[in-house]
Amino acid sequence: MMRRMVVLSILAACGKGAPDAKHFGERFYSGGANGSHVQCSKGVDRTHEWPHAELAASLEYARAHDLVLHTYGHAPTLSLDEYFADFDWATAHGVKLVTFRDLAAGFHGPGWAFSVDDDEVDAWFAWRAPLRAHGVKVTFFVTNFAKLTPAQRAELHALATDGHDIEAHSATHQNAVEYATAHGIPAYVADEALPSQALLAADGFPAPVAFSYPYGAHTHELDAALAPHFAWLRTVGAQWCLKDGDGHAP
Numbered sequence: 001m002m003r004r005m006v007v008l009s010i011l012a013a014c015g016k017g018a019p020d021a022k023h024f025g026e027r028f029y030s031g032g033a034n035g036s037h038v039q040c041s042k043g044v045d046r047t048h049e050w051p052h053a054e055l056a057a058s059l060e061y062a063r064a065h066d067l068v069l070h071t072y073g074h075a076p077t078l079s080l081d082e083y084f085a086d087f088d089w090a091t092a093h094g095v096k097l098v099t100f101r102d103l104a105a106g107f108h109g110p111g112w113a114f115s116v117d118d119d120e121v122d123a124w125f126a127w128r129a130p131l132r133a134h135g136v137k138v139t140f141f142v143t144n145f146a147k148l149t150p151a152q153r154a155e156l157h158a159l160a161t162d163g164h165d166i167e168a169h170s171a172t173h174q175n176a177v178e179y180a181t182a183h184g185i186p187a188y189v190a191d192e193a194l195p196s197q198a199l200l201a202a203d204g205f206p207a208p209v210a211f212s213y214p215y216g217a218h219t220h221e222l223d224a225a226l227a228p229h230f231a232w233l234r235t236v237g238a239q240w241c242l243k244d245g246d247g248h249a250p
């Protein structure tokens with residue numbers, strides 16, 4: 001009876017969806033028995049093709065099973081206001097909005113890791129007030145850091161001061177699998193992954209603990225090569241959420 005009431009309250013909070021909505025799937029959670037340092041994340045850009053009620057069901061699943069739900073998006077195509085009601089529901093129901101740094105520090109669910117990729121720092125900075133209003137801490141996975149202007153770097157530091165997590169998304173957004181095929185895995189690590197981490201640390205950010213693969217593209221060999229350097233590796237997409245190591249794929 002209690003469970004039914006909880007489900008109804010989610011639907012009321014989000015205002016749409018069918019009561020039999022499915023959650024996104026096991027591979028989009030961390031914190032379970034089959035944990036991996038390689039984590040799949042569910043896309044929540046405006047172009048997403050899932051019913052909104054599935055997000056409510058996924059947050060409820062995270063709450064009920066003491067897991068962390070992983071979602072990601074991009075500033076040009078993410079409608080942040082689409083998720084305000086979900087942020088508020090999560091906060092009100094003990095599903096904490098957590099960063100990858102929280103996870104690396106040992107956070108245990110229930111939680112929601114909301115991450116945003118790439119280099120749209122001005123757009124991220126414009127989200128400061130609503131993120132603060134809804135109690136959301138975002139993990140920003142930054143690429144092309146070397147191309148950011150001093151003003152954009154200052155914006156990124158302001159976001160970090162707000163409690164958001166600034167993590168690594170490679171030096172120049174190369175496809176890791178293609179790069180490693182052409183130049184070798186050590187070259188990818190040396191040219192794309194480690195500089196992404198080092199540039200942020202050199203600019204005064206806490207040393208990144210997480211790395212998100214551009215396009216989600218990775219292999220188990222790349223994962224093994226990056227494991228000594230990052231507590232978490234994040235991937236996306238059906239092609240790259242490999243079945244025998246990422247997240248909690250059935």
Ligand SMILES: [Zn+2]
Pocket residue numbers: 117118143169173213214215
């Ligand atoms: Zn990207």
